Amino acid sequence: MADFLRALLRSRTGLLGVVLLTLFIGAAILAPLLGLPDPVRSDLRGRFAPPTWTGLFSPGAHPLGADQLGRDILSRLIYGSQITLSVATCAVVLGGIVGVFLGIVAGYFGGVVDRILMRLVDIQLAIPLMLLALLVVAALGPNLTNLVIVLAVTSWIRYARIIRGQVLALRSREFVQSARAIGASTWRIMLRHILPNVLTPALVVATLELARVIIMDAALSFLGLGVQPPDASWGRMLAEGRVYISTAWWIVTFPGLAILLTVLSVNLLGDWLRDYFDPKLRT
Amino acid sequence: MTRYFAGKLGEALVAIWGVVTIVFFVTRFLGDPVALLLPVGASPEQMQALTAELGLDQPIWRQYISFLAQALTGDFGQSFQFGRPAIGVVLERMPATIQLALTAIALGVLIGGTAGAIAAMRRGSVAEFVVMTLALLGQATPVFWLGIMLILLFAVDLGWLPTGGYGSPANLVLPALTLAVFVSASIARLFRSSMLDVLKEDYVRTARAKGLMPATVFTWHVARNALIPVVTMIGILTGELLGGSVVTETVFAWPGVGRLIVQAIETKDFPVIQAGVALIAAIYVATNLIVDLLYALLDPRIKGSA
Numbered sequence: 002m003a004d005f006l007r008a009l010l011r012s013r014t015g016l017l018g019v020v021l022l023t024l025f026i027g028a029a030i031l032a033p034l035l036g037l038p039d040p041v042r043s044d045l046r047g048r049f050a051p052p053t054w055t056g057l058f059s060p061g062a063h064p065l066g067a068d069q070l071g072r073d074i075l076s077r078l079i080y081g082s083q084i085t086l087s088v089a090t091c092a093v094v095l096g097g098i099v100g101v102f103l104g105i106v107a108g109y110f111g112g113v114v115d116r117i118l119m120r121l122v123d124i125q126l127a128i129p130l131m132l133l134a135l136l137v138v139a140a141l142g143p144n145l146t147n148l149v150i151v152l153a154v155t156s157w158i159r160y161a162r163i164i165r166g167q168v169l170a171l172r173s174r175e176f177v178q179s180a181r182a183i184g185a186s187t188w189r190i191m192l193r194h195i196l197p198n199v200l201t202p203a204l205v206v207a208t209l210e211l212a213r214v215i216i217m218d219a220a221l222s223f224l225g226l227g228v229q230p231p232d233a234s235w236g237r238m239l240a241e242g243r244v245y246i247s248t249a250w251w252i253v254t255f256p257g258l259a260i261l262l263t264v265l266s267v268n269l270l271g272d273w274l275r276d277y278f279d280p281k282l283r284t
Numbered sequence: 285m286t287r288y289f290a291g292k293l294g295e296a297l298v299a300i301w302g303v304v305t306i307v308f309f310v311t312r313f314l315g316d317p318v319a320l321l322l323p324v325g326a327s328p329e330q331m332q333a334l335t336a337e338l339g340l341d342q343p344i345w346r347q348y349i350s351f352l353a354q355a356l357t358g359d360f361g362q363s364f365q366f367g368r369p370a371i372g373v374v375l376e377r378m379p380a381t382i383q384l385a386l387t388a389i390a391l392g393v394l395i396g397g398t399a400g401a402i403a404a405m406r407r408g409s410v411a412e413f414v415v416m417t418l419a420l421l422g423q424a425t426p427v428f429w430l431g432i433m434l435i436l437l438f439a440v441d442l443g444w445l446p447t448g449g450y451g452s453p454a455n456l457v458l459p460a461l462t463l464a465v466f467v468s469a470s471i472a473r474l475f476r477s478s479m480l481d482v483l484k485e486d487y488v489r490t491a492r493a494k495g496l497m498p499a500t501v502f503t504w505h506v507a508r509n510a511l512i513p514v515v516t517m518i519g520i521l522t523g524e525l526l527g528g529s530v531v532t533e534t535v536f537a538w539p540g541v542g543r544l545i546v547q548a549i550e551t552k553d554f555p556v557i558q559a560g561v562a563l564i565a566a567i568y569v570a571t572n573l574i575v576d577l578l579y580a581l582l583d584p585r586i587k588g589s590a
Contacts, residue, residue, distance in 0.1 A: 127302075136310050140314050243432055256429075268423060
């Protein structure tokens with residue numbers, strides 16, 4: 002652990018990712034304590050108020066401006082991050098559980114089981130993830146639970162592929178063979194001997210997947226199939242602000258920047274974790 | 285070699301069948317198209333008649349069997365919305381999607397390849413830092429937001445290019461650039477890291493030691509081997525973009541396949557959804573087969589192993 006922290010402190014990019022990410026998560030958790038204006042209360046006099054630092058006349062003192070209903074954009078961004086971050090995290094964890102389980106099963110049993118699971122992966126890869134997500138959300142109906150399920154469905158493949166590869170190598174190692182020799186059951190070997198050895202690669206995949214899922218979540222909301230109003234979500238803010246692009250650039254600009262910075266910090270952390278633990282995981 | 289490809293082809297066909305099957309069943313959950321197709325206040329008899337006409341009153345497995353049999357001949361039924369064969373409706377949109385995808389890939393490979401090569405050859409330079417920072421930013425930028433920002437700058441503020449639409453080369457610039465940013469970011473990072481791996485190899489040192497010109501070493505020893513992972517990446521990206529870049533096409537009102545399928549999902553036009561997704565899957569799978577072929581050409585070791 003001490004080694005890990007020292008290496009992190011030495012890496013400028015990894016550290017930058019952690020600092021930014023901590024900042025975003027901190028703001029999301031502490032949002033009620035930050036004294037922000039109500040993110041869903043509209044203020045008709047403050048409609049389209051520009052950011053205060055632009056020097057333009059801005060009723061209501063909004064640091065990042067106000068939207069078409071006079072709602073404070075900074076406050077909506079921070080409260081929106083609660084939804085975005087928790088949806089993305091749930092999806093990555095859910096997809097991870099399924100993907101790691103199937104990856105272990107495919108790698109450990111091999112043969113027919115492996116072939117069937119890998120064909121399933123091929124099938125899913127042949128449908129563009131965005132279309133798959135759109136179809137499933139349209140079929141199940143747009144709400145938070147379904148959003149998490151859809152994002153998890155697009156996410157399990159990468160875990161399954163990488164974990165399968167790891168397990169193929171682990172299967173013939175001495176500690177697995179000796180566990181088998183002393184009569185440990187298959188489940189016991191998979192849970193007690195193999196699972197702990199694939200948690201690190203799973204963590205690396207999870208971080209990189211988190212970035213992808215955040216963007217996809219925003220894209221789905223952008224197309225109107227994500228979080229429903231009046232809740233603020235970054236993709237939704239972008240979609241609403243797009244209409245006013247020629248009169249109020251700040252409405253559409255800041256949610257995008259928020260997504261960019263969050264994804265960037267997650268990617269920085271993910272790249273660093275991968276290089277630290279196992280550069281071979283590069284995909 | 286032949287056996288290797290026969291196996292790959294078999295896997296490809298299974299994948300397409302799987303996609304078609306999944307889409308068939310998922311579309312059944314989208315709801316009842318009959319209610320949408322008829323005017324408000326249609327009588328129950330009218331609804332029944334239309335349900336029977338569309339074959340939606342048959343048991344689901346019957347529908348599936350006849351759907352598969354027809355799909356094999358390229359017949360996905362009539363579009364509910366347009367009243368014409370669904371596959372025709374989808375194919376009409378292909379040229380727009382192909383045009384956008386290939387332009388974006390070409391631009392992305394050119395920019396990303398050059399940038400990645402520079403970053404690998406000039407390690408530790410300012411150029412490398414700039415390239416890698418831009419690539420990281422490019423990968424983290426949501427495509428649809430980038431599209432909107434480009435519209436804001438080049439269409440709204442400067443008025444140089446149209447905000448969207450299709451037809452003239454000017455319409456193509458912004459959507460292609462939007463997609464090219466993501467493509468070039470991915471390629472720059474991958475090409476750089478694979479070149480760095482190759483530069484460490486003994487055969488590169490040998491080539492240099494025997495006095496080959498740097499350009500020769502770069503072309504025949506470094507770039508050729510470093511391209512193998514890049515070719516895979518280009519294949520995956522091409523397959524993805526040919527599947528229609530749903531969001532980019534929506535932002536720029538580009539009449540491609542992705543946007544068509546989104547509209548078909550909204551109007552519950554089952555045949556168009558099924559034809560569209562089947563076509564996209566077939567393109568994706570075919571692209572991957574071509575990549576496997578190129579792979580074998582670039583890396584002779586693959587030929588032997590099946």
